[in-house]
Amino acid sequence: MVTCPICKKAPPDAAYRPFCSRRCADVDLQRWLSGVYAVPAEPLDDAPPPDDEE
Template sequence: MAEPDEPPRTTPPAPPCPICGKPAEPAFRPFCSGRCADVDLQRWLSGRYAIPTGEQGPGDDDPEA
């Protein structure tokens, strides 16, 4: 006997491209294209290199500790 609250067997929709919001392509997920993937990479690298030194204070302690 099937239960009345059985969830649908449909595949969940892929999350949209975080760059432009278009549906992501499996080949480039989570992006919609290699271009958006490159844009995200550039943003990531820019943000990483843009971190000013000394913002977390002296020492090499883990800020999340």
């Protein structure tokens, strides 16, 4: 059985899929906006520095 990825208790509601409610959808959004979730990446050190000769 598929459950809500936030609360793990309820099945998803079609209106908020994959979440069970607006509350769980908002919790997930807040985690993205606050930086709790992040996509790992390597820093780009090979980029040339900007030209300041104007």
